[in-house]
Amino acid sequence: MRERQRLEADVSAFECHGTGIDRWRHGVSGSGWRSKLPSDTRLEGTRMTVAEVRELFAYNAWANRRFFAALEPLPAEPYFRDLKSSHGGLHGTLCHIVWAEQLWLNRWLAQPNPAVPQGRDLTTLAAARARWEAIETEREAFLAGLTERRLDETMAVKPSTGGEYLHTFREMFRHAVDHSSYHRGQLVTLLRQVGATPPGTGLIAFCRERRSPAT
Known part of the structure; x- marks a missing residue:
């Protein structure tokens, strides 16, 4: 009975979103971080850890660098060609x-x-890579200071499409990596359309490469 009452209280707290959500917030810092969302503690042991977050972003960096390397020898015409994809x-x-x-x-x-x-101000592949390398350096520093507690803290996000959504850092980290993976998949198809060979960037390949002995 107590467990049911606790879960019902959590549901009620969620229903307050946008109309009194401060009843369960424990405050907002200057950075916009908030307390963690109500959750079923029975799931705590299955959640992504800081170590796993860092590993996912290490994979993301590895995959991005493989694409930069694959695109570098491509002539300008196919690289800049409008292939009628979602981003040209x-x-x-x-x-x-x-x-x-x-x-x-x-x-x-x-x-x-x-x-x-x-990224419309990025006019060349070299400019795109330089921008991304700077982002990666800054992100690595951010992740180095990440704590387990931070993963359940939340932030209000206002997407360009409108609205405002409250997300945990865990959710945002997963989305960021998933988003890049999705569009790298598009790059695979686009490279094949121009007759080039795309790199392999599967997560399992990243894991195998990391475990391979140094040569």
């Missing part, structure tokens, strides 16, 4: 990945959104 072609899709990773990192660091949307 190879360059537009790559810049979208870079921009989105910067956008999410800026949110976590309580910094303004990137000044130019969708």
